[in-house]
Amino acid sequence: MAKRPAPTKLYAANSQIAQIEYTSNFEANLHEIAEVWLENAFIAGYDRLLEHLLVTIVPSLERHPSIGKPFSSHKVDSVEVQIQLENIRYVRELVFEDYVLMYLLEPAADASNQIIQLLAIKHHKQLSFRFRQSWNNPETH
Numbered sequence: 001m002a003k004r005p006a007p008t009k010l011y012a013a014n015s016q017i018a019q020i021e022y023t024s025n026f027e028a029n030l031h032e033i034a035e036v037w038l039e040n041a042f043i044a045g046y047d048r049l050l051e052h053l054l055v056t057i058v059p060s061l062e063r064h065p066s067i068g069k070p071f072s073s074h075k076v077d078s079v080e081v082q083i084q085l086e087n088i089r090y091v092r093e094l095v096f097e098d099y100v101l102m103y104l105l106e107p108a109a110d111a112s113n114q115i116i117q118l119l120a121i122k123h124h125k126q127l128s129f130r131f132r133q134s135w136n137n138p139e140t141h
Helices: 024-039 043-063 079-087 131-135
Strands: 018-022 091-096 099-105 114-123
Touching: 018 043, 024 043, 024 114, 043 091, 043 099
Parallel strands: 018 114
Antiparallel strands: 091 099, 099 114
16 A cells, blocks of 8 residues: 555644544454455545545544434334334444444543544445455355
8 A cells, every 4th residue: 555644634733522432343444445455456435535534534533423314223124123223322434435433432420531442344335346246155044
């Protein structure tokens, strides 16, 4: 991958409200996305994702932690699913470009000291990129 310049902050450091952390699952998702772009001979797509995360998404989340939609706000038709959604009421989703980002934002006693955990990220077509491999793999049937 080409070396990219360090991202620049788009705001004063004292305007940060939340600290961003990422989970091992989020890191694994990034590796999977990189593999998909590599398999499709377009690693620039992955580079664009990383740049957008570092320059736009992370600073936006640091300043506006509630920017994502609560995952529990999805309309459901079953009581069982509603109960499960209540159990994850602090999970939020942020849709940007071709990606869906899931993150955890738990209420903090001190609003200026919130922690956001990046849980997962997926390209909206990521599964469809892998269909051919799944169909040709007898172990998945």
